[in-house]
Amino acid sequence: MIYTVTFNPSLDYIVSVENFKVGVINRTKSEQILAGGKGINVSTVLTNLGVQNTALGFIAGFTxxxxxxxxxxxxxxTDFIKIPEGMSRINIKLRSNEESEINGQGPVIGDSELKQLNEKLSILNEDDILVLAGSIPNTMPDSIYEEILEKLENKKMKVVVDATGDLLVNVLKYHPFLIKPNNHELGEIFGKVLKSNDEIIKYAKELQKMGARNVLISMAGDGAIFVTEDGKTFESPAPKGKLVNSVGAGDSMVAGFLTGYLKEGDYKFAFKMGISAGSASAFSEELATEQEVQNILKSLTF
Incomplete structure (x- = not known):
């Protein structure tokens, strides 16, 4: 079973406005309300691809x-922990001439709720896959990912981490199965601006030296790079298509990768599935469906 953890789920209120202007009343052209958060996005796309999984995390209030x-x-x-006070956040995604976002804060997660999460995770075993994805509320310690993996270190399960900065770096010593920074996040870890694929590959391998097993780097319109634990490197340009929605594309890439890996146990196929799912979400109003992923997968030639 795959388990995803989202510490700060949201309702995403996605609105399209033609020629948005500041300081005046704007009318929406279209609106959507979707469950959001990186781990939840991974769960949604896994479900779309026919892979059973359970979404864990914290929710509160009517949202x-x-x-x-x-x-x-x-x-x-789902197997969420319900927090008695506050409400899960609402994130506003504004699509106009440019994409803008306003993200809410979310409820306060206390020690008792964290204990409940640890109890749920304690039953996982080496046949399970755990996905830790996204930011954490500002009321939680930055060490929370590290603390979770420390408790699970002897479980020998595959762990996927999609996070930034210290949240990611501090868990590398626990040898996560897969990490997925984008090229900008990878550069920020090392205080560099990465300008070429060779530089990206170089620093992905530095993360491997720090403990990561497999490193998948998303690069938006420039494609993706995958450095495997067995010394192989795969590169792919972005499939051709019109960018409709960048929200959730990276999470979809994680879901696609895991689907491909579970299906064939082959890193190259997993990478192709990851690219296909990420691109399918980027080209769609909502997260990728199985048919959209398959259509792009058929077009990949590497």
Whole structure:
């Protein structure tokens, strides 16, 4: 079973406005409300691809109830911890001439709720895959990912981490199965501006020296690079298509990669599935469907 953890789930209110202007009333052209958060996005795309998984995390208030309802209606399994006070956040995604976002804060997660999460994770075993994805609320310690992996170190399960900065760097010593920084996040870790694929590959291998097993680097319109634990490197330009929605594309790449890996146990195929799922979400109003992923997969020639 794959388990995803989202510490700060959201309801994403996605609005399209033609020629948005500051300081005046703007009218929406279209609106959507979707359950969001990086781990939740991974769960949604896994479900779309026919891979059973369980979404874990923390929810609160009427927004939290809607997040759970929406996921269950979509066919996702959930096992959220309910926080008695506050409400899950609402994130506003504004699409106009440019994309803008306003992200809410979310509820305060206390020690008792963290204990409940650790109890749920303690039953996982080496046959399971754990996905830790996204930011954490500012009320939580920056060491939370590290603390979780320390407790699970002897479980020998595959762990995927999609996070930035110290959240990511501090868990490398626990040898995560897969990490997925984008090229800008990779450069920020080392205080560099990475200008070529060779530089990206060089620093991806530095993360491997620090403990990561496999490093998948998303590069938006420039494609993706994958450095495997067995010394292989795969590079791919971005598939051709019109960018419609960048939200969730990286999370979809993680879901696609895991789907491909579970299906064939082959890193090259997993990489191709990851690219296909990430691109399919980027080219769609919502997260990638199986048919959209398959259509792009057929077009890849490497």
């Amino acid at each position: 939290g109830a809607e997040i759970e309802r929406a996921l269950n209606a979509h066919g996702c399994l």
